[in-house]
Amino acid sequence: MKLCCLLLPNFPFRCETLRQPELAGRPAVVTYSVGSQKLVLDHSPGLKGVERAMPLQQALSRQRELAIVQADMAHYRGIFDIVLDRLEQVSPLVEGSVLGDIYIGCGGMERLYPDDRALVQVARQTVPADFEVRCGIADGKFLSRLMALNNSSDGFEKAAGDIAGLLKDMSCDLLPVSLKSKSRLHDFGLHTLGQLTALSRPQLEAQFGPEGGLIWKLARGRDNTPLYPRLSEETIEESTSLPSPVTSLEVLLLAVESLLIRAFGRFGTRGCGVRCIELWSRTSAAEYWQKTVHFKEPAMTVAAALRRVKQVIENCPQPGPVEELGMKVVRLGRPGGQQSSIFTEVRSSDKLESDIQQLELKMGAPQLFKVKEVEPWSRIPERRYTLTPLSR
Template sequence: MDCDAFYASVEKRDNPELRDRPVIIGGGKRGVVSTACYIARIKGVRSAMPMFKALQLCPEAVVVRPRMAAYVEASRAIRAMMDELTPDVEPLSLDEAFMDLTGTEALHGAPPAAMLARLVKRMEDELGLTGSIGLSHNKFLAKVASDLDKPRGFSVIGKAETAAFLHDKPVSLIWGVGQASQAALEKAGIRTFADLLRWEKEDLTRRFGASGTRLWHLARGEDRRRVSARAPVKSLSNETTFFEDTADPDVLDGHIWRLAEKVAARAKAKDIAGRVVTLKLKRANFALLSRRVSLREPTQSADTLYRTARRLFDQVGDKGPYRLIGVGLSQLEDDAQADLSGDLLDPGAAARRRAEAATDAIRARFGADAIIKGRALR
């Protein structure tokens, strides 16, 4: 189940005056689009697009700053509805999740398709939010199906029709195949699933490594990954792809801060901390740069994440331009030992840590946008 323009839908639900207007969720003129409603998308507005570009395409749009607390509350309500259908729910984000409905027909007295239809109707009736359903016999095909007819979509890919459905579809349909992967596949003469089927597994693996083996199986509609509600979290990360490549240091610094805040918020919500900070950069030519450093003690602090990732960025020595930036935290453990001593060489670290704790308390009481750093507006 994938919610339809989730953040924008929550804003329209909470403010009926926005219902028939194009809505963009994001920062100021120097910021980027977090998401946009379907009215704005018709005008060409897309996620990660610079705000100034989005407003050129859709000058009549209403720009709303993200209210993460409201989105989390709505997400939890949807998750509770899912949990009533099956214990096997694997969230991908606040607005998207896999569900394994195997064996639930006897419990609910209705087949999975009927239960999913009731789920999205209940979401709309009780929460004022819509979602799109993809129903199939594995995760890969369920994800594909959920994107076929958005918004308010309901698509089914049966086992018997899998081969015929995939045959002439472009490989870009595969989750994770971006522009760089597409270019590499096209260079090998692979544009559709039919093209993939002409390759032997060994040849695909030899050319594309582990991804080649995965492609061979997906070309046949095979995906053995299980829906796992309790998979251990190995890392936390957040990244953004720019609509236009940028080398602007202020813009990049603002993104590093926002990404660090998002990763820190997820760590705090899960009561975990990490010892390794990673910075990911993708150049305009799709070349990937990655830098990582181990900390003396685990952290879940946005300030520590930002300052560490910023130092990694300064060490790269490449001014860009870049098309993607990401911040990650790994080697996770419980937060009992997080940020105990701080940076002894930085006399302001303790004060910033207290300020961050105060900020978290204010946001918990008054909402995620109750207090923000000026750095976040870059």
């Protein structure tokens, strides 16, 4: 499928310069946290030796005088969504899963745009002038992205003719693989895509596992990754600023409950429930935390949604005291029909199970247990059986 790739280089950093103009022209990095480790999300244009996903300490060892900016993912995503919304007026097939990387489906657009140049011209005009735009057209995501990276003018690059010749001198660092795999490729003396084409697929898979097969295909310009266009669904956003930094789980849940009440108030009369929530927070140290909460069945009440959100917050602790909290309801749904049994005994059993679940939710812990065999052959009596909650 023919795709047009629009790259917005250094997108997070340029978003920061819009609200902090003093960063323009300075060597700087935008960082985010993964557990206790800080990684580079983006950097100022032209900064050598620094790459995305690189540990901050490694970046500082290569560039000592760096301005460090904590990533504000909600801000970047908001600006990026505005760009994607505008581009959907150009083509209905727009994918933007990675900040700054946009793919547009070109198939069936001949009546609107007589040639590729006309499509690219309209797309460029749609993107705000604050961002640099590079365009490339090819069959497949990887090849179109390489063409965009190779373009630095107001036009576009198109893959045609000898694909192997186009790729042979390009760096292995352009491959969409892990930083560790790129480092190993250089350790083996493999610096360009042309050098990779001299190797067989089994040789690469022997060293890199399944990622080796991907490297083998991409080095030859083969990429059958499908386009995943955005789904036009209603989203509901709510956020709040806390009076003071909060670390207590109970206070966080009260804030989440308040946001859920406001969100449910905007769609509660439609008979819909929540199927997916994007929950985010910002700490007093400007660290960003985000998790996507999925629901197997639509949560029809605030209490049902809060129970699932509580599980996520407990399993994924905050990176620090929380100052701001927000959520985006990205998918709504209706509950599936559930038919009761015609047998009285089964209906009674179902009602009893429901009553037990309500009791446990109210008490906050399992209240009824059953004896289950674990190691009946054991010589130690205590290891032969165990108590498990009746509701499991």
